[in-house]
Structures are given as structure tokens and as C-alpha cells.
Amino acid sequence: xNNSDLAEKLATVIDxxxxxxxxxxxxxxxxxxxxxxxxxxxxxxxxxxxxxxxTPAREGRNPATGATIQIAxxxxxxxxxxxxxxxxxxx
Numbered sequence: 606x607n608n609s610d611l612a613e614k615l616a617t618v619i620d621x622x623x624x625x626x627x628x629x630x631x632x633x634x635x636x637x638x639x640x641x642x643x644x645x646x647x648x649x650x651x652x653x654x655x656x657x658x659x660t661p662a663r664e665g666r667n668p669a670t671g672a673t674i675q676i677a678x679x680x681x682x683x684x685x686x687x688x689x690x691x692x693x694x695x696x
Contacts, residue, residue, distance in 0.1 A: 608634070641682050653686040 606614075608630055616626035637655060640647050647655040662678040686694075 649687075651687055651689050653684055653690060656683050656685065657681070658683050 609627070612627040612630045613623060615621070615629060616623045619626075621629075637647050641655060641657055644657050646657075649655075658681050660679050660681055663676050665674050665676045666672065667674050
């Protein structure tokens, strides 16, 4: 499923135009991205949590040459599903 599919499903379920549904979907994802870029945790009841985690700098290897390289520190956006979602996935 992609953004367009999600917008189409939303338009069908709540009886709005596809354009309005696409705006809503894009707005939700933009808000999540904005909050994450500010380092905030995004908690969606019954769905899960998005968290920003820091990954420290580390040494790695170039798979082509085997040479040691330095991998810079970075931030990652992680997702932890809620229990309801885990239960739905597993059974």
C-alpha cells in the first residue's frame, strides 16, 4: 500500500474526494516527519510509537575492498507497534 492507495481507501470510507483524502494523508505524514525532526516521540493510540534513536559513529568495512571505513553518527526513526497491531499480525 502506498500514499495514493491509503488516500483512496480514506476517501471511500469517509466519503470525501480523493484530492481531499490525499491532502489529509500528506498532512498526517508531514506532521509525523516534522515532530520526528524535532526529536519528539509520536504516539498513535492503538497503532504504535515512532521514536528517534541516535546511532553512534562506528567502524565498518567496505564490502568491495575489505577496507576499514568510518561510519558517521546518525539519527534513525524507529517504529514500535502497539499490542493491538502485534496481536492482529500474529493471529
